[in-house]
Amino acid sequence: MHVCLTPTGDIAQTGPTLQKLRPKIGLVGLNFLDLFEVYRPRLLRSMVELLAVEGSKLHLRFRDPPHTTLKGVLVPDGLGGAVVNLSFGISVVDAVRDYDLSGSDFAATDLTIEMLYLVEAKSAAMEASRTLNKRLQGARIAAEEQAFTDTLTGLKNRRATDHILERLARRGRDFALMHLDLDFFKEVNDSLGHAAGDYVLQQVARILVGETRKDDTAARVGGDEFLMIFVGLSDRQRLSNMAERIIARLERSMPYEGQWCQISGSIGITLSNGRRDAVLANFMHEADQALYVAKRGGRAQHRFYDATMAQTAEGNAPGTG
Template sequence: MSAAGGTALTLDALKRFLPMHLRLRDDGTVLSVGPTLAKLAPDLQAGLPGRLVNARPGRSTCPLAAIQEAVDGQGRLILRILNTRDIILRGHGVRDGAGAMLLNLGFGISLHRAIRAAELTDDDFVPSDLAMELMFLREANRGVLHVLSRFNDQLAEARQEAVLQAQTDALTGLRNRRGLDLELAQALRLNGHRQEDAAVPVALIHLDLDHFKQVNDLLGHLAGDELLYRVAAVLKQQVRKADTAARVGGDEFVLLMRGMTSRSALQDLSKRIIRAIRLLTPPELTECQVSASLGIVIWMPGETDSASDLLDRADKALYQAKAAGRSQAVIL
């Protein structure tokens, strides 16, 4: 075959330099299909009907008539592949030396859809083709988006870690006072203030260690810190996953127990905690035994939603437990 100017082109050269070409006779017989075009329309070699249509609005959908008009009138050709509705082919055509119609097609703005639909790569385009430049830009864009996505994920993780650290007691790993305030405020706010949230009672336990000062005074602050760490481990073992354990200062701890209303269950829990903390008494401490006093209040939906009021009530219960001889729990 030869181009319009008479230069001969082999079929292999045609496929190599025009991977989106279509060569056909005036009767519609397809003589050659470029390899890239064949990926989008694998059976195009069998003929145009049912595979290509004229995509120009207001014109006949007959692809052969549209091709002949574009080739002989040197106009622009717009076709659509039937099994890929969103992919539009645009191009021009000429008659080669044998009188056949030779089309060179492209994707225009539907390039990204064609790449996705047929899984095209840079091997499917001529290196000098503008599509190659667009593909490089597309790959670069994907790379940048991937990096940005990873960066955003890392930033979100770092922010979450920073927030968690700001709400965590460094010595024990429990929530600190700020973390407790947030958890308690949320527990009270979500009860009775929004119709979609079911009201859930809350038990608040204020715990203070007995004879902790003697540990610090006689054995040193390192021994005191070790005792606090081990007390925190006891509390972690005793609370449920939905509960909150916090160290609010010195040797004071607070437990927030969601849905807990049983006084007997709270007394049993208190006894287990007191018993476990007694076992933590350092052997060097011979004059007294470390223990714990607990003040407990039960909050029911509809009562005050003031966290400070609830903490004050728990503190009063703790004071009563201390006044009654320590190493016990008082429930208000």
């Protein structure tokens, strides 16, 4: 990256890398100040003025695009001409990209090579950091998902439902909360074993997933207790039809290793009804009370919460099995 200048300021010789920056024109014979604009020091318009700043750092750029900036130092050759040694300075990274330069375009002693190595090392380190961050983020998401998931059924767990209900209540979103408790599940465990019970729970989970939409939630919150959260749904008839459909599907015998598992389900339902300041526990308590009434009424049925249930179910909780 050098040019040899004649006493008139014309280019007599150039280094191969400088010529590579302007491959379509021959640089030899051009006037140095016609090719470059020297913007520091200012007002250098002749060879005489260039020679007057010998040894000083020159800041210059190509007059034609791309206007790559360069740094240079001029040294007189003793014959009226001069040699100008050029470098890219901090713009070396852009120059390497723009002109497709490689290590062979620089002298082995040029500190530019060291800078390129540092840039490459920095890029590699940043890429490794991005990769590590993605892995850590993936691990964090997986851990959070696991913390909110029931491992047996793949449904959400109670921790997840608490979080979802708190968020919905805080945002004032309407929702319906459906509490399902399995009937006769204890008999399955006692007669066929816990493996059969686990199988039944997994089948129940499949049924509930089939009844929920993308933004809804199905969760297992106890041994044989499940919750469903239906966002934006307050149509009692639609919810009633859904509950009846779930109960009907639960009553179908489930085959397990040549035997039949027979259960049913009772459901309690409560609606948020636009309540903005309700405590989370109140929704859960209302669904529990409605479930208790459904259980007491003969099981395999559903009930909607109403205020009259508060006294009827006071101090009671739905039984399991």
